[in-house]
Amino acid sequence: MKSYVAQRLAVALLTLLGMSLVIFLLLRLAPGDIVDILFSAAGYVDPQDKKAIMQELGMNRPYWVQYLEWIRGIVTGDLGKSYRYELPTWQLIRPLLPVTLELAALAIVIAVLLGVPTGVVSAIRQDSGLDYVLRVLSLAGLSMPSFWLAMVIILSLVAWFDWIPPMTYVGPSQNLRLHLLQFLLPALAVGYRSSALIMRITRSALLEVLREDYIRTARAKGQTPGLVVWRHALKNAMLPVVTVIGIEFAFMIGGLVVTETVFNLPGVARFLVQAIQWRDYPMVQNLVMFISIVVILSNLAVDLLYGVLDPRVRYGH
Amino acid sequence: MAISTVATAPELAAPRRPATAGRTLWRFVRKKPLGAAGALIMLVIIVTAVFANLVATHDPLATNAAHTLARPSAEYWLGTDNLGRDIYSRIVHGARVSLIVGLASTLLGSALGGVIGLLSGYAGGKVDLATQRVLDILQGLPLLVLALVMSAALGPSISNVVIAISVPIIPRAARVVRSSVLSIREMQYVEAARGLGLSHLRIAFRHVLPNTVGPFIVLCTAQLGSAILVEAALSFLGLGVPEPYPSWGRMLSISAAEYAHKAPHLVMFPGLAISLAVFGSNLLGDALRDTLDPRLRGA
Secondary structure (H helix, E strand, C coil), X not given: CHHHHHHHHHHHHHHHXXXXXXXXXXXXXXXXXXXXXXXXXXXXXXXXXHXXXXXXXXXCCCHHHHHHHHHHHHHHCCCCECCCCCCEHHHHHCCHHHXXXXXXXXXXXXXXXXHHHHHHHHHHCCCCHHHHHHHHHHHHHHHCCHXXXXXXXXXXXXXXXXXXXXXXXXXXXXXXXXXXHHXXXXXXXXXXXXXXXXXHHHHHHHHHHHCCHHHHHHHHCCCCHHHHHHHHHHHHHHHHHHHHHHHHHHHHHHHHHHHHHHHCCCCHHHHHHHHHHCCCHHHHHHHHHHHHHHHHHHHHHHHHHHHHHCHHHHHCC | CHHXXXXXXXXXXCCCHHHHHHHHHHXXXXXXXXXXXXXXXXXXXXXXXXXXXXXXXXXXXXXXHHHCCCCCCCCCCCCECCCCCEHHXXXXXXXXXXXXXXXXXXXXXXXXXXXXXXXXXXXXXXXXXXXXXHHHHHHHCCHHHXXXXXXXXXXCCHHHHHHHHHXXXXXXXXXXXXXXXXXXXXXXXXXXXXXXXXXXXXXXXXXXXXXXXXXXXXXXXXXXXXXHHHXXXXXXXXXXXXXXXXXXXXXXXXXXXXXXXCCCHHHHHHHHHHHHHHHHHHHHHHHHHHHHCHHHCCC
């Protein structure tokens, strides 16, 4: 088990390194840089001034020097300065992290609470009217853009309660109830989509397990149907479900990009869009890197959970 | 495209073609009512996109200061936006953009990914291992984030949006094709082809590739929905299809949110159009998966 963990960690680190290279190069492909954007307002660019700023920001050095410097910074904890704000990147990113992580965590909890039970019900009542309704509902969830769902939620709140959630961020220490309400709505919009995926996987995994011999044995022993499903079948059906939960958690951050924008929440995702528009390379690099780390970590967690859920995996690879 | 594929499946390509095709279609409708509904939705959207000029009632770009934010009426079926443009006509023309971007990026990404998966799976060994690691890197980045960075890097234009959306599809397509290549590679007829002294490239493209068509079509339909969603999100953020093309995503963007309280139809209808298109392709994709690739049933 130990060597398995070590091996997984090594692969994860290599993948992260590869991702950093991809991100770095992609950004350098972009036409225009922050200097152009800063000067476009002024209309005229003095080449001398432009050179001075490039020099100051360290943008005139060869790419490989810039890249190595960035990687060294990540290792030593010095993430460099934002071009736009002229503040250390870490100082800008740190307050964003709890917002995004809280939102993603809430959304995944909602997704699991909605997705697993409906998936179980749908599997037990396979091909019934209820199964059809649940499947169509989940497919509908997969089809709606989550940012649109978020807008519709806001609109219906206005229509029915004449109330909208505060459009400025409310900290948990300021007003806990309002804070939770403010987070619950976007989490619901994003979580519904993920719940659809979790429901489908739960349903199909459970259907497969329910056909196995040991389930028939359990039934033959006279165990109640509920016990058969919840204790015998679900545990083995959970493997693919856990995978999807892990993947969804990682990908949720992507979905949050737009939802955070709609609800005006100061999170990583919304900031990323602004940083991209400003060609603020240090910010974009580090924000995408943060997202990649979350993705890698949740994949790793899924891999390790496999070992716990399914003893066979431990001795496999 | 989808239905004709079902109809030309080898065992159904009997001499009496027209009757068989009709009967196959009918059987598909009866056995997969949801899939048929999806196909119908897609057909309606495709027809709308192709004949947008006939279906639309107004010029989608014409502004009208006298009728801004009008409610849905006999004149403006779905109302007008903040510039007085007819929302119905914009949605009709937007179908073109969404479909073109969705189809083009899905095909481009799936084709590139398919070839990579084919060669990597067929070659096996170190080549395969290295390719898989590179694909891991691409797949590790959330689809939307990668598309976002890509489209910012390439600059706003329709073809760049297509490229930006297709790149995240590559690793997904490569995985699917590779996994079916791995099993096909071991089949006896491939061994026979090798025994005949055919070149590797010829075996890979002529003998292995055609047998991955089932999973490939399934993958394409599944990716079409997410490509349409990503296009909507990119356009919503102002990084997608540029003006003046009417795009469903951009119709929902910040300016629409500003007027949402006064005119909720500004938000409702474009979103419904996106959802319907994605819903249709998801329904169709599910049914095709069950029909063409029984191994993936319910996955």
